Amino acid sequence: NLVYIAVWKCEKLRSLPEAMNTLISLQEMEIDNLSNLQSFVIDDLPISLQELTVGSVKGILWNTEPTWEHLTCLSVLRINGDDTVNTLMVPFLPASLVTLCICGLNGTSIDGKWLQHLTSLQNLE
Numbered sequence: 001n002l003v004y005i006a007v008w009k010c011e012k013l014r015s016l017p018e019a020m021n022t023l024i025s026l027q028e029m030e031i032d033n034l035s036n037l038q039s040f041v042i043d044d045l046p047i048s049l050q051e052l053t054v055g056s057v058k059g060i061l062w063n064t065e066p067t068w069e070h071l072t073c074l075s076v077l078r079i080n081g082d083d084t085v086n087t088l089m090v091p092f093l094p095a096s097l098v099t100l101c102i103c104g105l106n107g108t109s110i111d112g113k114w115l116q117h118l119t120s121l122q123n124l125e
Contacts (some may be wrong), residue, residue: 001024001025001115002023002025003025003026003027004026004027004028004101005023005026005028005029005030006029006030006031006032006088007030007031007032007034008030008031008032009032009034010032010075010113011035011036011101012036013036013037013039014036014037014039015037015081016031016037016040018036019072020043020044020045020046021044021045021046021047023045023046023048023122024046024047024048024049025048026042026046026048026053027048027049027050027051028046028049028050028052029049029052029053030052030053031053031054031057032054032055032056032057032080033055033056033057034056034057034058035056035058036058037057037058038045038058039058040054042068042088045070045071047071047072047075047085048072048073049071049074050073050074050075050076050106051074051075051076051077051078052071052076052077052078053077053078053080054079054080054084054088055078055079055081055084056057056077056080056081056084057088058064067093067101068094069091069092069094071094071096072094072096073096074094074096074097074102074121075097075098075099076097076098076099077093077094077097077099077100078101078102078103079102079103080102080103080104081103081104081121085102085104085106085110086106092117093114093115093117093118095117095118095119095120096120097118097120097121098120098121098122099121099122099123099124099125100115100118100121100123100124100125101123102125103125
């Protein structure tokens with residue numbers, strides 16, 4: 001029945017729980033400042049997720065070709081930091097996004113093609 005999880009500044013944390021996709025009630029997730037996280041697999045996030053905040057996380061991985069297609073309920077995506085943006089900003093962000101926040105860019109440019117199919121987007125920060 002978990003609907004919200006936030007994990008910040010856990011220097012000893014090396015992995016998130018396995019089978020995150022079984023958390024069928026999870027709606028919001030925040031992870032930030034996890035410098036020793038060995039793997040955070042986007043493909044393993046539950047399809048029920050509506051809001052995701054990711055910043056300063058080492059070890060972001062994709063099981064398959066990078067795509068957000070399985071997260072059809074995701075309406076808010078917040079990404080912080082150059083490395084995180086470079087890993088997560090792939091050509092096919094979820095079309096369901098209403099809000100996209102990108103911060104902490106230091107010289108990284110964002111390709112406009114990433115935004116073209118975001119037909120639900122109302123807020124870009």
